[in-house]
Amino acid sequence: MPAQQVPNDPLENERAHLSSSRTALRAMRADVESLDIKDVTANWVNAAVLRNQIEQRVTALADLAHTPLFFGRLDYLHAPGADRAEGAGGERFYIGRRHVHDADGDPMVIDWRAPVSQPFYRASKKEPMDVRMRRRFGYTGGELTAYEDEDLTDAAGDEQPGRLLRSEIERPRVGPMRDIVATIQPEQDEIVRAGIGGTVCVQGAPGTGKTAVGLHRVAYLLYAHRERLARTGTLVIGPNRSFLHYIEQVLPALGELNVAQATVDDLVAHVEVRAADTAAAAVVKGDARMAEVLRRALRSGVTMPAEPLVVVRGSRRWRVPAYELEEMVRELLARDIRYGAAREALPQRIAHAVLVRMEEAGEAPDDRVQDAVARSAAVKAVVKTVWPQVDPAKLVLRLLSDAEFLAEHAEGLLDAREQAEILMPKPARSVKSARWTAADAVLIDEAADLIARTPSLGHVVLDEAQDLSPMQYRAVGRRCTTGSATVLGDLAQGTTPWATNSWPEALAHLGKAGAQIEELTRGFRVPREIISYASRLLPSIAPGLAEATSVRDSAGSLRVRAVEPEALDAAVLDACRAALAEEGSIGLIAAEPRIPALAEALTAAGLPYLSPGEETSAESRLTLVPATLAKGLEYDYVVLDEPAAILSAEPDERTGLRRLYVALTRAVSGLTVVHAAPFPLAR
């Protein structure tokens, strides 16, 4: 609907449209709130479900004070075809986070995910997509204060991003991650709107928007395939709690409240993890060969029947010879079905054999007789010995604590050194008392899936995917066997001993070998000077990867200060104070072993600080971040403490340099490196 006309003042027109859109949104919300469900619900369960849906709809229709109702406008040359137009009939569309319509049902704001909104992200002067003009709006504290137009019909004009777009991208950050819906770039939009059927893998340098793209893709898929995904579910997997906390506001801000978030450890939490593996042990446990070891070990519990089965019914005895039982067992073993499913099928097979005999003897047994035979004590006893029930944790415990059992099933797969590596130092007596590690839990998950199929979700987003072991990829993969995935990562940021060196390999472990691989190289976080400084590490940590470019060229963003060892802490505090004088969030990143000393120094200096995952606010803007938790996070200003200590806290040089690369690429506006030991890059 066109804005109310106020001649010659376009900004006033736009404000008028904003205010009437707000009124319309309020009316939509009031409509939902006033729904009377008494007459339409037959029972209390339906009523509860419906009430819950209504509550969610009301929440989704909230007019959030700090998120403008629309951020852009498209003026089409022609009315888009009725088939793709959410708002057919008009040729001007306001693009926002959610759909708003007036009392007649005419659209006032179009959801950014609707097909008609797509040119807002993709149209260019070269390919205007029938758009005459794209307008972006600028807001100050919820007030519409500016706009900026691009005339897409002028093919000769220059394509530089405008001032509003630049300032939106470069806005300082405080608090958790925010959505980028107003400024998604064309190369990002292609990934966001990729079809639900295929898995997409994104390799991207630090700050190229991988996480942002993954989250917006979830929101897009939920819009385009709402019913399907409501049934099957969606899940975002991140590296740790503080990361999940950092991103958890993005989807709700986009109106999506039903997306689960978890770490890989959460997914496989079958046992309590109370110990840590050595790197060498974890590498072996995370290797895909372990899947075959587990499969063999599980199936080794199946034994061939030595005795015939005798079932007594009334006055008659029915006998199935051992060789016939063995045939059934072999046939089930040869079939590609889960251990548990085969175990359930076996009694019915045996009962069927008994029934055949009854029929041959002239009886006319029906299905109920077959069921009764299948449940008879004699058949149960055969199944119990031949195809025993297996507890996945007990199976893994036995493999890891019984050298002979392991050797038998790892034969030809793991060599003697590898077997010795994964055996528990002190064999545990029970699943409860075992000192399980994170990698053990993944093995248990694999075993559990060999026994009973893990339910699959509709779509899984896997962030920081480079750090997963092959066995972890398998654990994630089985949660999207019938769905698709978005895999996000950066090979240069792999800091686990098992980090992947190749996406095709990782995708094969995930069970999505055919996935499309995209690369993002335009950086939105790290200023040019800092990213090129950090990129000097690339040849050592990930040869072959392209250096990222940057949309930010804030000069003076990098400072490197060399100090005497005794002056290190004081210099770090100085750098923190200087950063606190600026606007935005501050991350003091340091090697794990340096954290206690720095915590003490900050407290003594009267500088309050937060832990990663705690929300920054205007009053509390400094976070003390162990380098091991910095991945995926960002701060306006970063103070990096003693890089050499970050290196020496890691088991090997490559991991150390990669950890340093991660730490160097967290800053949005400025980075100060303070070092007493020689700086690793200088060598």
Ligand SMILES: Nc1ncnc2c1ncn2[C@@H]1O[C@H](COP(=O)(O)OP(=O)(O)OP(=O)(O)O)[C@@H](O)[C@H]1O
């Ligand atoms: N199109 C965009 N417009 C505005 N900001 C953007 C855009 N794309 C990314 N950003 C911002 O850039 C920053 C980095 O994005 P993000 O964290 O998604 O990058 P990443 O590739 O996942 O980085 P890392 O490899 O460090 O995890 C975020 O603040 C994000 O909001």
